Amino acid sequence: MTITRRLSLLLMAGASALALAACGGGGDSADSDGVVLHRGNGAEPLTLDPHKASGTWENNIIGDMFIGLFTENAEAEPIPGMATDWSVTEDGMSWTFTLREAVWSDGEPVTAEDFEYAFRRILDPATLANYASLLYPIRNARQVNAGELPPEELGVTAIDAQTLRIDLEFPAPYLPGLLTHYTTFPVPQHVVEQYGDAWVQPQNIVTNGPYKLVNWRANDFVLSERNELFWDNENVCVDEVFYYPTVDNPAAERRVRNGELDLNVDFAGQNLDFLRREIPDYVRVHPYLGIVYFAFNTTEAPFDDPRVRNALSMAVDREFIATDILRAGQIPAYSFVPPGVNAYPSDARVTWEDVSVEERREMAREMLIEAGYGPDNPLRFEYSHRTTGDNPRVAPVVQQDWSLIADWVQPEIVGIETQIHYANLRAGDFSLGDGGWIGDYNDAYNFLFLGETDSVPMNYSRWSNPEYDALVEQANRTLDAEERGDLLSDAEQILLDDSPYMPLVYYVNKALVNPAVTGWEDNLTHIHRTRYLCMAETD
Template sequence: MPNVRVNLFSALLPGLALMVAGCGDGSEQPTPQPIRLAEPVPVTLDAFGRPAPDVLAEQQQLHRGNGEEPQTLDPHRAEGVPTANILRDLFEGLATTAPDGRIVPGAAGRWDISRDGMTYTFYLREDGRWSNGDPVTAEDFVFSFRRSVDPATAAVYGRMLMPIENAQAILAGDQPPENLGVEALNERTVQIRLDDPTPYFLGLLTHASTYPVHRPSLVEHGDDFVLPGNLVSNGAYELVEWVPRSRLVLDRNLDYHSAGGVIIERVVYYPIEDENTEFQRFRVGDLHWTDQVPSNLFGWLSVNLPQALSVSPWFGTYYFGFNLTRGPFRDNLPLRRALNLAIDRDILTGKVTQFGEIPTFTLVPDGLPDYEPPLPDYAILTQAQREEMARELYREAGYSEDDPLEVELRYNTSENHRKIAVAVAAMWKQTLGVRTRLINEEFRVFLQNRAMRRNTEVFRAGWIGDYQDAFTFLELFHSAHRRNDSGYDNPRYDRLLEQISTERIPARRRNLMVEAERMLLGDQVVLPVYTYVTKRLVNPLLKGWEPNVMDFHPSRQMFFVKSRAQAEAEAAAMQPEVAPETETDSGTTGDVTVVEEGTT
């Protein structure tokens, strides 16, 4: 797909003024027609926490909007939140998460942790099976952990297994994967030895890099083991169809250890990158769950669809990265600082995104119980003071109004990303005179260009923590990390990360992480913008999920309940002498009614 370039050498500021003026009031597009969603019946749970059968809807098929197209369903090579959503349905690690985000047993029914925190012993479920009926064994996990750290696999997140004994040496190519500290004590027992105590280790075991893969399928099909008909999974669902750029279809895995508790029979994921398209599909009932919502509709949605709109904190940061391996940002710290200071984050979050995002000057989000991000000195200044500093640094960097910086800013396809990029470019133009070309790329191309570092200058980025610890953000910028798209290469920073990995005293470890983030911000490797919130539309008839800071929502925990109208109609049918008139539901999925203007 060719790049889409937008030349912003002129007329940026009037466009920004119009965009900001229109945000949130529906002026960018016609105001949508009102929607009336079916009201659910009250949910009652039995003694085991399951919904009572009489409240469940007859149809249990879930349609989920899911952002970008997956690049692969190989759990050890996959990346990106949309792909992680699908993998969470297909596979299950030793541990998993409850609806509220708590870590609970997964493929392992229980585990023991040694008193020194160095050895974890996991006991696999007796009824754990792959989707083809094969038993899930300890050797499956040993093979898969070794594959994840094997340099030949080129796993994007292989470094997440660094706490495991010898993982660092294996990833560096100094030891064979067989030396990894993961052992099958017997068919159902996996023991993992760590180099040092790791408080967040159980959280790592919910990540796709630790999922088991079915070795016979991998041997037989090679890279094609992830395709429908070939993919054998151990999670609650199995892959039955994948139509690129259209849909992925998952059916309930009858061999899953807890298949009897899985209510949703089929899940269909749709890779829809455009928020407006996704919203329209929700309106007509094609979707029960959206990945995003259009930012300009927040006010309208808050008034017209409050029962479907879900906004909650998310453990992640939206930022822009600088390519430090080439001009104009290599060896030009004043220029990077100037661009950072010229951004008005309050306008971006208050007038452009408008969904409760929190402006930030740090990489690690607030909210961790034992970590407070180091706030840069300029954070306490007014925006006018920051802009004055930006102009001084811009001149120091060698640029002026007569000789302005010309720069490319890349972002992946999304209306929200586009609006932010336009606003940022306008701020740079207004404050510094920078001339910016916006380049929009399809997600796959965008990631490839970021990783290669040959074409990028400034690029949109964001990171959602894989586990609730500051290290999940800091490790991204180790010189050897595969997601270090900026090309940051600082031996002092690398040594700090290695110290953090081995430090056993929590207070010292926390101080080292603060020092590392302070160094990262001081070198202006990234331009933080805001702390994420999740924002989506969910059909009110879909239950079993809860907002959580990690935004993990496996389909196996969800279920549809009857609408109140349907329940009342059923009750009336049992008493024919009463038979009141009932309002029926309509729409593609049977639970959406579009109300025309002037009707009731």
């Protein structure tokens, strides 16, 4: 990973954000007499284009502005969105949707052609969509995204203005969950074609959801206001919503306690006991469909050797990190797919789970010596981590864990701003880096697709295993749920044995929510759309 590369990405991100901020309208604060919500939102978004976003902090804003064929209820379960009805062929390979009568925020009708255009746009290689591989279950999506077929060959067809058909490569029983994801949202063809990439700037954007962007001040706030033309506007309570980047958890906690933020989507785990004493009614902790993991860049030494990857993985004391560092109920992870996934046996585990960490470090030392490392050939590598949340506190702990293997294991840790860090991972410009993955829908494939050869750039490790790919493909073509789950579990075992990714802990939801905020429901995916929230009257 080069300093030049990091600097160029920082400059590009800063220039983009400043350009958007300069185009914003509105003021610093709400002048409305209506209900205003102030949300702490984690990192600063790099984009609000559904086809170019890749972070939960972006999803929190984009999902308030756009609605796909399906959407989430307050419990984050899939419910009909723009689709009012649908049918599925007996083989599960073709879904036909009837759209509701709805308009964009400029009054133009939302049509099946907007959906067809959106799916073609995100999968067009010229769009450079980071998340396009999520849509590979759609017929010809992989080939279109690779530039091998034109976008017109994609299996998404507008039958008429209110009817859309999606043809699949294989049966996807999880499709309703996938269709809640922002990669599947419609975009206004008439606006995108007029303004190009500038269509998401506040003065140009039109939306089909409950909110519309009106201002974006880089590293300060994003402001959205109620879209009066939203088809379910009568059931929306909050009139204006501010989203603030809150990369400093302790500072965000103070802002919540001082009443400056109505909620924040995270807090420092080590402060859990303090917060439960000071503001007990605000603290929300709940299971989360997600995992913290480390990605090894398998395309370059030393991590092109599975012995090195496994050695570093087994040397980390996950119990200590979960219990003594994170301290908010996180569970040590010895598999890549977290618990709680539908129709999945969860049998795959690392083979050394029940071995003491001291014994594991002895095993790691022997593996590294076998791989050619030792006093005369030290193992030196760079470990990069996100600078948000608890990640800076975890980094020196794993550095120490690796150093305890032997004094000739010499890791260097480097903190990088979260969005830039993920950009480096996607570009393959890293050696060993941390990351987190939150399930976009409740199915094991949403985790295991990260190991498929063709899932680059989301396959950060660039790992490729033909046996793994074949098992995942076979599972995706299997209609029997139990058989499909077993095949995916077999694939996960290959992933764990070869260790392109190192599972660390399973996430928990952590949030601070003012009890005056009503409608907040703890849920497995930590998605809380503003349309379901309101503010109770307080004395």
